[in-house]
Amino acid sequence: MTDPKPKIHKPKIPSWEKNLLRGMSIFLLISGIYILIFGGVNGTERIFGLLILIALVIIYTPSFFTRGRIRAIPVEIEILILLMVLFELVGGDALGLYVSIPHYDNFMHFMLPLYIALIGMMVVYTMYFYGRLKATIPAMAVLIVLVTIGFGGVLEMGEYTYDKYLSHTVIGQITGNTQMQGSPTQDPLDDTMNDLFTDTAGAVVGALIGVWLIRRAEKRGSHWEVADEIEELIEE
Template identity: 75%
Template sequence: MSYFKPDENINPTERKLLIALRVFLLAAGIYITIFGGATGSERIFGVLILVALVIMHAPSFFTRNMIRAIPVEIELLLLAMVLFELVGGDAMGLYVRIPHYDNFMHFMLPLYVALIGMMAVYTLYFYGKLKASVRGMAILIVIVTIGFGAMLEMGEYTYDKYLSHTVIGEITGNTQMQGSPTQNAIDDTMNDLFTDTAGGIVGALLGVYFIRRAEKHGDHWHVADEIEEMGEPRKES
């Protein structure tokens, strides 16, 4: 296996999508790092794209695949987060160019986080490391996701208050994170939190759906097997 040739045993459609996202984000990261994004001054986001790709693939790369790669379902979600946030929202300036793009991202990012969270807690449940009902797992993940959204808002406030007019602000374009031409900072923050909550609920419900669908056929959500195997070294052939 390699960056451009994922495991051939995964679903063919997922494999093609995975290759497409890997290639596009690598090319986008290099291009944005060299030339910048929408205004030519967004090189920092190109660097962050490349850093994100390295973090996702460094363990399996440097151990020559002895450490298993993250499950394809999780990698697709992480790559989508990088695509919509760092490429679209930041480098291409879609937060400014497209109305309500901020609302879209405050819905999608918690959805991704909640869905990944459901995969993780279901794995613990399936392998007997956690005792909880599916409903209990979903509620737990929604609460955690709301906390994640609150942390994002605190980060935005900290950036606006203390960092936007420093060297860090110059690197990122001095954009104010809270408030907009149509909303003051408080309204913007509360709308973001409500949207975060909605995204977390939808992500948790999707997780419940996948669990119930597998159980309906007398099976289990197989992402649990992939997550459990991440901690097991590959056997040399």
């Protein structure tokens, strides 16, 4: 006889999370409009303003048209995605921090996999908690780390393809002809390999944070409540 499916308890969103989301969303909306109109650090990065606005539309359209009855994604994942948009599209691309700050690329190749791995842990834990996945928590963490490293490898292939075949085309003109591989301190090969090592470190840290949050909830006799948000989204 299988265990009964756990009952979904809709978690209450803390006020600090609501305020953080509101502040980040307003800032990104203003930044996206400004960058779309005036460009970024060189005045040619308008495409990134458009991408910022598209990201906001994707995140908030379901909630807007259903008057909050349906959220596109759980609040924890929403915060992580907004942080990705902030650091990548606003900071790295529009403001040119990849070029102006020597190790910003390393920072991003650590933080983005960390966010992805943490989101991955939320998803697989939901599958585990609601009986869709049979695995130990350490095994789930290892799986997420490997998948995240795979994403990093795909990203590096994309950067290589852009630099070699697209950077000198119309697409390159739209994005400011920025070279993806290489940095002010590293040649392209060293940059790629360091990116992969840093991706791995970020993935490991993200997965470990997920394990820690799960264990902390279990010690309190509960569970990681983000699973309830994700499960509720699946059942809508």
